[in-house]
Amino acid sequence: MHPRLRDIVKAYDVRGTSPGQLDVDVARALGAAFAAETGIDGGRGRAVVGRDMRATSPQIAAAIGEGIRSVGGGVVDVGLASTDLLYCASGVLDLPGVMVTASHNPAGDNGLKMCRAAARPIGLQSGLASIAEAAGPLLDAPPGGRSGTSSGAGQDRATTEDLDFLPTYVETLLSLVPVSGRRLRVAVDAGNGMAGHTVPGVFERLDVELVPLYLELDGSFPNHEANPLDSSTLVDLQRTVRERGCDVGLAFDGDADRCFVVDERGDVVTPSAITALVAARHLEAEPGATVLHNVICSRAVPEIIAERGGTAVRTPVGHSLIKAEMARTGAVFGGEHSGHFYFREFYLADSGMLAALHVMAALAGSTAPLSSLMAEFSRYAASGEINSRVADADAVLEAIARTYADHRLDRLDGLTVEADDWWFNVRASNTEPLLRLNVEGVDESTMTRVRDEVLALVRADHTAP
Known part of the structure; x- marks a missing residue:
């Protein structure tokens, strides 16, 4: 090259x-x-x-x-x-x-x-x-x-x-996910990214009160990075939701293909929970359909897909891999814990706005607050993604595999280790020189114990200079 x-x-x-x-x-x-x-x-x-x-x-x-x-x-x-x-x-x-x-x-x-x-x-x-x-x-x-x-x-x-093309884009989205029911107050943090271009066009067609944050397009990102995976970038949205009494808060990344959600209390709703919610909505419309979830999604996601009569298919992380698997399986929907959501009726592509419309549609059609609506989709304690810079990622993965050799292991994407009451995945980033760790447990103490054990292995004598 x-x-x-x-x-x-x-x-x-x-x-x-x-x-x-x-x-x-x-x-x-x-x-x-x-x-x-x-x-x-x-x-x-x-x-x-x-x-x-x-x-x-x-x-x-x-x-x-x-x-x-x-x-x-x-x-x-x-x-x-x-x-x-x-x-x-x-x-x-x-x-x-x-x-x-x-x-x-x-x-x-x-x-x-x-x-x-x-x-x-x-x-x-x-x-x-x-x-x-x-x-x-x-x-x-x-x-x-x-x-x-x-x-x-x-x-x-x-x-x-x-x-x-904006009018056609808006019409396409709203034809896929109509929003009706009670009127919502919705805070949106565009992070000065491209949601500042698309949100006004979509929201003017909805019966919602928009509470805007940083919708002005500005590639210097004067307020905060347009990266909702970083919890520090959600602070303004969380405060606004609480202070303005909003029903929901939405945060988009710079190119607006990802969306993160904050409930009425200002608490972050995990992308895994959003995956489960949107999966349930699709399965209600198309019983027995196939839904994809990647290796770092919560264990609750395949459980809920199965409970709703669907077929859950586990995939590696990465949009090109997920889109190919959607085409192969005919899946109606796919979700990633990073906030990417993929839709068969949207050309198998990911759309943060479509995911946001599903959340608003579910909320508008219910009398319950978002925190109550999402409770059934949030079953376990999760660490969130923890990144470590290491000198030799393969050596670290093999050291972890040896340590947990008596557990269930798979290598669909990096290394996943499972027990009855916890699991974790360690994988090398596709875009940065990092190892990414995700841990989930049946409760906070279990998750914390496993997280600390694995992090000690990741960072012991392997940390890159």
């Missing part, structure tokens, strides 16, 4: 500092290679391009478009977009797509998420490696010679169409 691409091409996307690592030359080369990989070069088709609110996103998106057009592909530019809006456009228009975003990464980063037509994912094993290999020679070509083709009728037909 070209040296300029080696550090920014990840398992599921492209991500790095911008304009340092991801500049217009890299974006242009990747755009041309993407067009060839998806078969839209030479005048054979078009691609959707969207972008988030980061400072470098306009020029990176423009360079992607230039790369696509340089090899004869056409561009449908949807402008500012959340990632799920881009997926929706790819699905509705049946076109491949590129989203310019670094999701929840710091302000100085940017990236690319790519998909084939109908929002089918492109990851390292499903086209991204080939795109990177094809882009390498284009980066080494002299200025003016970096396009995949230099002439031809295909290039003559390469055009850009500007399209405001």
Whole structure:
């Protein structure tokens, strides 16, 4: 792989500092290679391009478009977009797509998420490696010679169409999850990310009172990181929910494909509990359906799926893997403990807004507060994800496996160890040099004991400098 691409091409996307690592030359080369990989070069088709609110996103998106057009592909530019809006456009228009975003990464980063037509994912094993290999020679070509083709009728037909897709996105979501019943007061923290673009369009169609936090688009993230996995970023939302008497609080990440939920008391509702709730709603509508959950979801999730008559399928972490498994099994829904939620009727893609609509629909149709509504879906004590930087991840995993050799072990994704009253998973991050630990127990004391035992193994003589 070209040296300029080696550090920014990840398992599921492209991500790095911008304009340092991801500049217009890299974006242009990747755009041309993407067009060839998806078969839209030479005048054979078009691609959707969207972008988030980061400072470098306009020029990176423009360079992607230039790369696509340089090899004869056409561009449908949807402008500012959340990632799920881009997926929706790819699905509705049946076109491949590129989203310019670094999701929840710091302000100085940017990236690319790519998909084939109908929002089918492109990851390292499903086209991204080939795109990177094809882009390498284009980066080494002299200025003016970096396009995949230099002439031809295909290039003559390469055009850009500007399209405001937000109304179609809103209509699509609300057709999938109508919200009716009692009027809700809903606090939304967009973190100055792309939910600030999509939330107003969705909420103006709902009978809700919106209490907005940080809906202004600002890629410098002046209030807090747009990363709801970090509990410190939820403090403002929790306070607002309590002070304003809100029924629910919603927090989106930077590109708004993930959503976290806070109940009326200001307590965080785990994504596993949201997975169980949305699974139950789907199984009520489609009895016997298959629902996916990843290896770090609560044990309550497969229990509830089975209790509601569904078929639970356990998967590794990662959107391209989950989407492929959804296609294979015909699953109606899939959830990840990281706050990604996937929907068959939404082109198998993930959408934080669709998950939020399911929560609001369930709440509006009930007289109970959210904390009571979610009680049946929250059965165990969980540690949350604990990250450790280690020198040799494989050595640590093997040391843990030896220590717990008399327990139930599996290696579907990292190492999962199970007992009757607890389980834990340790896995290497796909995007950072970290080991991620998740522990769950029947009660807080059991979880804490196991958590501390495993952390001692993770960090004993293995900590990276």
